[in-house]
Amino acid sequence: MRILIVEDDERIAESLAEALTDQHYVVDIATDGQVGWDFLDAFAYDLLLLDIMLPKLDGISLCRQLRSEGYSLPILLLTAKDTTDDQVTGLDAGADDYVVKPYKLQELMARIRALLRRGSSTIPPILEWGSLRLDCSSCEVTYKDQPVQITPKEYRLLELFLRRGCQVFSRSAILDNLWSFEEPPGEDTVKAHIKRLRQKLKAVGAPNDFIETVYGLGYRLKPNP
Known part of the structure; x- marks a missing residue:
């Protein structure tokens, strides 16, 4: 947020x-x-x-x-x-x-x-996508009840995806949502964060394409994981 x-x-x-x-x-x-x-x-x-x-x-x-x-x-x-x-x-x-x-x-x-x-009264305090669970109150992330150790920026990235369902986010849209006005990095930074987040999810059993690339458009959570 x-x-x-x-x-x-x-x-x-x-x-x-x-x-x-x-x-x-x-x-x-x-x-x-x-x-x-x-x-x-x-x-x-x-x-x-x-x-x-x-x-x-x-x-x-x-x-x-x-x-x-x-x-x-x-x-x-x-x-x-x-x-x-x-x-x-x-x-x-x-x-x-x-x-x-x-x-x-x-x-x-x-x-x-x-x-x-x-x-945001329509948004539940627990965000879920398949076996992935994000607790907005405790800021804890789990996959099949296994804790996922992520950085604050990775947490915000995952929260952004979870709050918007199957919406596709371009790299520039992710920058606009997750970085402050005074610290915008290049789009390669988004690519690096996506890569690391995929690796951490894979380490706890999530499929490689849990966060999928929509070529030419951006990234989204895979429908029906």
Whole structure:
């Protein structure tokens, strides 16, 4: 899943991005409201973490603008403004939740998970494809009950396939979904990740073509594995 942080305090933004990346999220950072709007216009996000006091375009205005344009992604406001009136203003602007700084990271992560579950309520917490099982709560992957030891990026790649069934993903589409705006590698990196993931699945008994190549188009999970 992909999260956008719009926060002008770079120390806070980087610290939060690091914590989210450790939880297997893809994270982008914008340091003012206008750049945040540009990111949201260019990429599909599952959640927005939004500061209120921002340069160029404040968080409340950005929130209202997003809702008026029909954006439905969950929005969590992060701010030092802690009065009841401030919270009412933020929620009335279209935010789904409101967390006051300084916050406890554990609580913030729980709120993020709750908003993501609400935003993807049709997606089960356990994703399965044949004998492959991915537990979104524990971030554990098994094949025929055998654990599959994979890297965070391989986990996100497998999750992307599992959430979209038989959909074919080109290398460029995989890059757009799994790498942040600031760290896009070349398409050969996708090929290398696919190869390593196939090897790890094969080591626990999955067929060689569990992730199959659709020539000229990209990759997908093999139908009826």
